Amino acid sequence: MFTIQTLFYKFIMFVTGLMIKIIPQPKPTVYAGPDSSLQLCKNIAQLGHSRVLIVTDAMLHKMGLLDSAKALFAQSGIEVSVYDGVEPNPTFAQVYEGLEMVKANQCDAILAFGGGSSIDAAKLISLAATNKKSPEQLVGYFKAKTPGLPLFAVPTTAGTGSEVSLAAVVSDPATHEKGIIADPKTVPVAAALDPNIMLGLPPAITAATGIDALTHAVEAYLSTLATDESDAYALASVKLTFKNLKLAYDDGSNVEAREGMAVASFYAALAFNKAALGYVHGIAHQFGGHYNTPHGLANAIVLPHILEFLKDASQDRMAQLATALNLGSPSDSNAVLAQKFIDAVRELNTYLSIPETLDSLKTSDIPAIAKAALKESHYSYPVPKYMNQKQCEALVHKMAG
Incomplete structure (x- = not known):
């Protein structure tokens, strides 16, 4: 029985391999080096966005790591809202909270500022904001029919690679299950690999x-x-x-x-x-x-x-x-x-x-x-x-x- 199952799994992986070859995999524009996060913020302004939601966690917000980005946005006439409720292993409840802020503030772009949890939450917020599906309905492969809100990312840890990956992971505390959202539409428009942001880790x-x-x-x-x-x-x-x-x-x-x-x-x-x-x-x-x-x-x-x-x-x-x-x-x-x-x-x-x-x-x-x-x-x-x-x-x- 295990041999038959193994053959079935291998067939699934064969199909997966074909899909990976066929489906285009976008890559974000990358800004790298000290203070590259500020270059990314200037790029957001140059693209004409006027209302940006920053998705992050409470600790980074309290530490003041967002201050420079917020100041640059203010100088550019961009209104900024901050959702800082993301926790490790983000939940659907947190995605809904961020989504409500997008709607309440009529945001036209999202900046994920944090580790993989913040970026993953921001990815699902972005997709849910433009697709007529709940965050839970977006779990799975290629469930989003339209692109999400323009998404930008500043990773504050060097590990997840969420700023370029094709997926996001969100938890359901009730079932202990991890929902995997796999879709090229999750890839940010641009990302900044800024070592200065990571110095205090x-x-x-x-x-x-x-x-x-x-x-x-x-x-x-x-x-x-x-x-x-x-x-x-x-x-x-x-x-x-x-x-x-x-x-x-x-x-x-x-x-x-x-x-x-x-x-x-x-x-x-x-x-x-x-x-x-x-x-x-x-x-x-x-x-x-x-x-x-x-x-x-x-x-x-x-x-x-x-x-x-x-x-x-x-x-x-x-x-x-x-x-x-x-x-x-x-x-x-x-x-x-x-x-x-x-x-x-x-x-x-x-x-x-x-x-x-x-x-x-x-x-x-x-x-x-x-x-x-x-x-x-x-x-x-x-x-x-x-x-x-x-x-x-x-x-x-x-x-x-």
Whole structure:
């Protein structure tokens, strides 16, 4: 039975691969470097927008990180409204609140200013504002019939790549399910990779979001839908992450390292736009839905376990990643190099004080978590090796605190 199911999943991934090749994948105009966020705001003004909703979280608002953008908008005669109710793992309720502000203030553009949660919420607000569907009805693949409100993004963390990805993720607290909105119409018009915005990130957030970017790149590289283009982006992202993440973690004021991580995150998202993701995200999304675990942290905890599970099936690809990072020696076999790559990921997690287990994980929840993770993964991700319910439960048990 499992073999028949596997063939069915592979057929779904074959169709998915055809769709990825056929459907155009837009890319945002990118402003990069210190103060590039202000250049983006000038671009918004030059495009003639007059009423902008900024979607962000309360902490960034209180810290004053929006002040420069708001001042520039004011100088340009643009009216600004701020929705700062986004929390980690944004909910449909938060999307509705932002949507009400769009309508009440007759906004003609949206600026997402924050991490992946703020950008994901802004994506769904943008689409819901112009499509005759509720936010819940937009969950799924290509559900939006018309483009959303013009959307712009300033990521304040280097990890999610939401500023360029083709999807958004929103949670339903009642069911613990993650709603995935996949559509090229979610891609912002323009984005700014501004390292100055990221200088104040605490080390723990720097670490978790950095491993989030690494996870995107690695899963794209191990994907059965990987292409030469996605490989180039993924390899660049992996090398940039290993070069810059420790530096940014140790010294949050290191502008060069912050910019390196911002670019690594951007490249990783370009990679998974083409090649998709895998089991790490399938499980991590369930941790977020059940326990509100920040997505980057969930990915960081899960990643080494999935790499061990996939080691035999993806030995050659992991060996290539090890070679790209100058791990091992020319005489090492692919099996040895693959293990050295996994060990390097574990060492990086340890250096960044990423926990090996999830304290909030309840063993009674594991069957439901495994079931949901497999459903998401098998219908959405081109994994190089399939696992069943029993295997998934055993793997998740290893992450229980």
